[in-house]
Amino acid sequence: MNLSRHRHLTLVLLVVSASALLAVGSPRSASADPLLCKRALSSESAKYTRTVTTALQKCEDAKVIGTLPPATDCTTNSQVVAMQGRASQRLMRKIASRCGGDDRTCGTADDESLVSIGWGAIGTCPGLKGGSCSNAISNCNDIATCLTCVGQSAAQQTVALDYGSFNSGQFGTGSAANFCQRSLGKASTTFFMDRLKAVQKC
Secondary structure (H helix, E strand, O other), rough: OOOHHHHHHHHHHHHHHHHHHHHHOOOOOOOOOOOHHHHHHHHHHHHHHHHHHHHHHHHHOOOOOHOOOOOOOOOOHHHHHHHHHHHHHHHHHHHHHHHHHOOOOOOOOOOOOOOOOOOOOOEOOOOOOOOOOEEEEHHHHHHHHHHHHHHHHHHHHHHHHOOOOHHHHHOOOOOOOHHHHHHHHHHHHHHHHHHHHHHHHO
16 A cells, blocks of 8 residues: 555656656757756756655654654654755755756746746646645746645655554654564655655656
8 A cells, every 4th residue: 555655656746847858849049958957847856855755754753763752743843844945945946047047047038938848738736636736837936836845745645654654652662563663664765765766867
């Protein structure tokens, strides 16, 4: 059940971030390079999702070993939120650099066209089942917003799947069951991140 769910989350995320690879580029100026933009959308969204997943996993693991209270909401944990914010800023910056034209700013006249990067027919963020990503898509900044929302949803759903059913009564006990909890959580999350990285590279 977990493996099937992980496959679904990974493939939906990659469909959103790599949809540009199916596009036929339109004629552009000599300095334009839609391919670099497409690659940035795919690679940076995958990096963002892995970063957020890692932050959430470490927080959940801290609950399992007893260094954080079992009732801690890791999605609002200050360290997780800070790491997520830094990752989001990096994604926005990288996408603007590769997709925002000579001024490296999304939303101006020299942006790579949505058609040339495969987003011409996507009026709103495709989202992820169970998430709330539905912003309008009119420039590369909107794409970045969509990818961070989808990546965050995928990370949260993945970690909830990996840790959400554990018996909190075992947390911090150092028992065999507690050791098993840690091993299962870490291994399952690592599987998702490795699969995401492999599919993105492909």
